[in-house]
Amino acid sequence: MAPRRRRPGRVASLRSRPQAQRRFSQAGGENARRVGQVYGSPRTPQQMAAAKAATIERLRMRYRHMRDRRWAGYRGYGAWFDQPINNAKLAATSVYGEQVPAFLRLFDLCSGDYPRFYASVRRIADKPSRGEALKAAESCD
Structure with a gap:
């Protein structure tokens, strides 16, 4: 079997992943708010559809820019x-x-203990206001 060759571009891409995850989450929230503003504006349905399409296209353009210039080509969100x-x-x-x-x-x-973490998440999921319960959690148990 031939030895694996290092691919510097791939290593840089993997190192960019945490940054990409943060930025992807931020971009999703930003765009959801922008689309909400489009729907809350005094526009005709056709104008709203065009503004929404333009907002989504800007999101795609920002993704391509981040992917190519800041994330070293990391393509983890390409399918999305x-x-x-x-x-x-x-x-x-x-x-x-x-x-x-x-x-x-x-x-x-939970001290990085996956079984305890999963059990804690299951307990929180059973609560009626699980979002608040998750944020208010003071211990793993």
């Missing part, structure tokens, strides 16, 4: 952007991004 983008997809991305810090904090409270 290759599919149609609608309000539900933007909202889900926004909610996910908002919850990541709370999940990371809970994971730290």
Whole structure:
């Protein structure tokens, strides 16, 4: 078997992943707010559809710019952007991004112990206001 050759571009791409994850979550929330502003504006349905399409196209352009210039070609979100983008997809991305810090904090409270973390998440998921319960968690147990 031939030895694996190092690919510097691939290493740089992998190192860019945490930054890409943060920026992707931020961009989803920003775009969900922008689309909400489009719908809240005094426009005709045709104008709203055009403004929404332009907002989504700007998101795609920002993604390509970040991918090519800041993330060393990291393409981890390419499939997301290759599919149609609608309000539900933007909202889900926004909610996910908002919850990541709370999940990371809970994971730290669980001392990085995955079984304890998963058990804690299951307990929180059973609560009626799980978003607030996740943010208010003071221990893993």
